[in-house]
Amino acid sequence: MDIIRPGTQIDFMKYRKAAFALSAALIIISIAALFVRGLNYGTDFTGGTEIQVAFSKTVKTDEVRSAIDPIGLAGAAIQSIGEDRDNEFLIRTPAEGDTGGEAAQQIEGALKSTFGEETVDIRRVDVVGAAVSQDLKQKGFLSLFYAGIGLLIYIWWRFKISYSVAAILALTHDVIITVGMFSITGREISLPVIAAFLTVIGYSLNDTIIIFDRIRENIKKATGPFDYPSLLDSSISQTLSRTLITSSTTLFVVLALFLFGGSVINNFAFAIMVGLIVGTYSSIFIASPILLLFSRTKK
Amino acid sequence: MDSFKLKGLLILAVLIVGTLFAAPSFFGSKEVPEGWIGPKEKIRLGLDLQGGIHLVLRVVTDKAVESRLNSVASDLKSQMINERIHYSSVSAESPEILQVVLRVPDDYAKLGKLITDSYPYLREANRSTAGGTMTVNYQISADEASTIRTQAVEQALETVRNRIDQFGVSEPSIIPQGNDRIVLQLPGVTDPERAKALLKNTAILEFKLVDEERSVQDALRGDTPSGSYVAYMKDGNQPILLKQRAVMTGDLLDDARVRIQSTYNQPYVEISFSRQGGRIFERVTSENVGKRLAILLDGKVYSAPVIREAIAGGRAIIEGNFTDEEASDLAIILRAGSLPAPVDILEERTVGPSLGQDSIYQGFLSMIIGGLVVVAFMIVYYKFSGLIADLALIANIVLILGALAVLGATLTLPGLGGIVLTIGMAVDANVLVYERIKEELRLGRTAKMAVEAGYKNALPAILDANITTLIAAIVLFQFGTGPVQGFAVTLSIGIVASLFTALVLCRWIQEWLVNYQKIERISI
Numbered sequence: 001m002d003i004i005r006p007g008t009q010i011d012f013m014k015y016r017k018a019a020f021a022l023s024a025a026l027i028i029i030s031i032a033a034l035f036v037r038g039l040n041y042g043t044d045f046t047g048g049t050e051i052q053v054a055f056s057k058t059v060k061t062d063e064v065r066s067a068i069d070p071i072g073l074a075g076a077a078i079q080s081i082g083e084d085r086d087n088e089f090l091i092r093t094p095a096e097g098d099t100g101g102e103a104a105q106q107i108e109g110a111l112k113s114t115f116g117e118e119t120v121d122i123r124r125v126d127v128v129g130a131a132v133s134q135d136l137k138q139k140g141f142l143s144l145f146y147a148g149i150g151l152l153i154y155i156w157w158r159f160k161i162s163y164s165v166a167a168i169l170a171l172t173h174d175v176i177i178t179v180g181m182f183s184i185t186g187r188e189i190s191l192p193v194i195a196a197f198l199t200v201i202g203y204s205l206n207d208t209i210i211i212f213d214r215i216r217e218n219i220k221k222a223t224g225p226f227d228y229p230s231l232l233d234s235s236i237s238q239t240l241s242r243t244l245i246t247s248s249t250t251l252f253v254v255l256a257l258f259l260f261g262g263s264v265i266n267n268f269a270f271a272i273m274v275g276l277i278v279g280t281y282s283s284i285f286i287a288s289p290i291l292l293l294f295s296r297t298k299k
Numbered sequence: 300m301d302s303f304k305l306k307g308l309l310i311l312a313v314l315i316v317g318t319l320f321a322a323p324s325f326f327g328s329k330e331v332p333e334g335w336i337g338p339k340e341k342i343r344l345g346l347d348l349q350g351g352i353h354l355v356l357r358v359v360t361d362k363a364v365e366s367r368l369n370s371v372a373s374d375l376k377s378q379m380i381n382e383r384i385h386y387s388s389v390s391a392e393s394p395e396i397l398q399v400v401l402r403v404p405d406d407y408a409k410l411g412k413l414i415t416d417s418y419p420y421l422r423e424a425n426r427s428t429a430g431g432t433m434t435v436n437y438q439i440s441a442d443e444a445s446t447i448r449t450q451a452v453e454q455a456l457e458t459v460r461n462r463i464d465q466f467g468v469s470e471p472s473i474i475p476q477g478n479d480r481i482v483l484q485l486p487g488v489t490d491p492e493r494a495k496a497l498l499k500n501t502a503i504l505e506f507k508l509v510d511e512e513r514s515v516q517d518a519l520r521g522d523t524p525s526g527s528y529v530a531y532m533k534d535g536n537q538p539i540l541l542k543q544r545a546v547m548t549g550d551l552l553d554d555a556r557v558r559i560q561s562t563y564n565q566p567y568v569e570i571s572f573s574r575q576g577g578r579i580f581e582r583v584t585s586e587n588v589g590k591r592l593a594i595l596l597d598g599k600v601y602s603a604p605v606i607r608e609a610i611a612g613g614r615a616i617i618e619g620n621f622t623d624e625e626a627s628d629l630a631i632i633l634r635a636g637s638l639p640a641p642v643d644i645l646e647e648r649t650v651g652p653s654l655g656q657d658s659i660y661q662g663f664l665s666m667i668i669g670g671l672v673v674v675a676f677m678i679v680y681y682k683f684s685g686l687i688a689d690l691a692l693i694a695n696i697v698l699i700l701g702a703l704a705v706l707g708a709t710l711t712l713p714g715l716g717g718i719v720l721t722i723g724m725a726v727d728a729n730v731l732v733y734e735r736i737k738e739e740l741r742l743g744r745t746a747k748m749a750v751e752a753g754y755k756n757a758l759p760a761i762l763d764a765n766i767t768t769l770i771a772a773i774v775l776f777q778f779g780t781g782p783v784q785g786f787a788v789t790l791s792i793g794i795v796a797s798l799f800t801a802l803v804l805c806r807w808i809q810e811w812l813v814n815y816q817k818i819e820r821i822s823i
Contacts, residue, residue: 001680001681001682002737006737006738052654121651121653122649123650123653123654124648124649124650124654125491125649126647126648126649127646128645128647129643129645131357132355132646136780139778139780140778143774143777146777146778147770147771147774147775150770150771151770158763191779191780191782191783192713192716192782192786194783195775195787198771198772198774198775199771199786199790201771202768202769205764205768205771206724206765206767206768209760209767210764213760214760217756238738239734242727242730242734245680245730246723246724248676249672249676249723249726249727251723252672252673252676253669253670253673253722254719254720255669256665256666256672256719257669257716259665260664260668262658262661262662264347264654264658265658265661265713268713269716272720
């Protein structure tokens, strides 16, 4: 069985202008969203208190709000998570440190006295102090940076500098769009989400490298002068069924994680899913055309 | 035996060892049955999967330096009296500065000599004269201050360990982080308030005489007699006037136990002193019969009973309307020793057992669903070769679980996510090889040549692709914390395991098929 009929050659390079335009648009939208809407940083990075609570009876967001309003916590945000029938909520307040511990206790007390001791299940409490959240934020973003540097060096060593730069540009493209999607959907950026971004980096590179490896091999095989764009096209075409198959099997499992993995890991799965789709697209339509640009400027 | 068979045996050995190590974890919370000859170590579950508390404490080391200066101050006072140096006050001005105010500036030379002789780590920072008094500031040397800080953190770590051990947490993890932080993982503990109370009490026990000659009312109005101060009772917050000097402290404590007072069924804590402590306690009580002796913990007065007679035998009791839990925690704290400095709680994460259970269930559910889809896809697309890849996939998961158990790594929820992701990506190596084999077959190569060329040609791409993911995973491990590190660990192990299953195991099976079974057509 074959997804792509053997010998098929698709003229990917013909679409490079359209692809660049599409990517430019996506990047502009993402960056605009980052400026306008910003990112919804979770408690890991803002500091504060986050409580995940489930009720064994039907409770509405407003009821939760009116239960904890009397405590007078400034800026408490209540969000329903999971399915409606789960009656599960996230309560976040900026209160942190020792007062955060107290805030968590007060909220628990207020919920139990309003809805009854037995109906309230405090599933998770996170209290993160300012010192720690600053640390986590710095480390989180530094890790993205260091991973980028490490990969740049590795590909440079294995291939050539132009391949390395093309791969890193494609990867930056993937990360910007994935982060942009978090800004647009307002999904929360937590530590596991940063981990997901790093995975996206690793994965997106995977695809790109497989194609670059084939390009390198085809250049070696070529006897005499060759047409660079059509060599790129055939390299992408030859690896296309692998690209599609691996992307789909990975997508299957991430989709399973997204649908059935539960609230805690939902954003993590979302990040990988978006990154996977964007990464597959960019390894075909962005990374290789950038190589072509480099080869032209060299001449 | 030829090298091919030997290779097969080695592969089999790896798989058997992996299975043996992975097997205990499949019993979940149940005991491994009697008679199981393999290893019994199960995979450690992270706090996010089994429930528990993660705490980051900061030891306020400034306070340790300051309290050293305070004790220097009190020693210095008596030395200055002996040396006839006329001072009006000695105190720690800031965490690292000791301030001495001299009533007679001419005593400065004598003070300087005293300091150099007795406290060589104090350096004069500056001095000033005003209104007939001289103020001299001494700065503690950087070396001495940093030694005190290091010792404070070490001692705090020790005390925290003692307290947690006595509290009875199974498999706690208590590790220092950075200069002044302590990270605690307490699996199975779900009451953060109690855990925090247990850790935050510095537990400095002091015995002080009640100042009964003067009235606490006057003192509250601002007329505090010298040598005394106003403290507050733990219950009810009534003020009580105490002598500043502690007649005894908790250093000489030997043991602390919960006792139940029979008439009211009220728990209290009985403490016993060391031999030396018992003698001091006897002397103090015999000298002060008829007076009230206050028992303070962390500055709060727990009780202030009247001393009826000299107390021999080195025992005392602490009462304070405790609940059973409070009394037992107090006894633990007293036994475990005091903290050299207060601690702040920087981070606190509690996961209840219900969420942990749900997360395990949901994690495995998505693993199975995702896994089944991939398995089915591979069989449909690559037929018999797909089946081989599926076998490799199962071997891969078993090896990951076995490796986690052997390494004592912790499986977290993102870690489970990492395994799920590995399932999707593990077949990538197979796909790359199979696509190459197909290409070779199309060129009219024999099955044997196609298999050989397929594995050979796909190798560089497979290595490069996996090494880049590994680089990302290693960076993640370096910078991540807790659950995220768990993800980095499973992802890395998954990469290595999938390289083994795809490039060694599958290759062996296919070479065996074409070389030994003389299969001429590959089902792919």
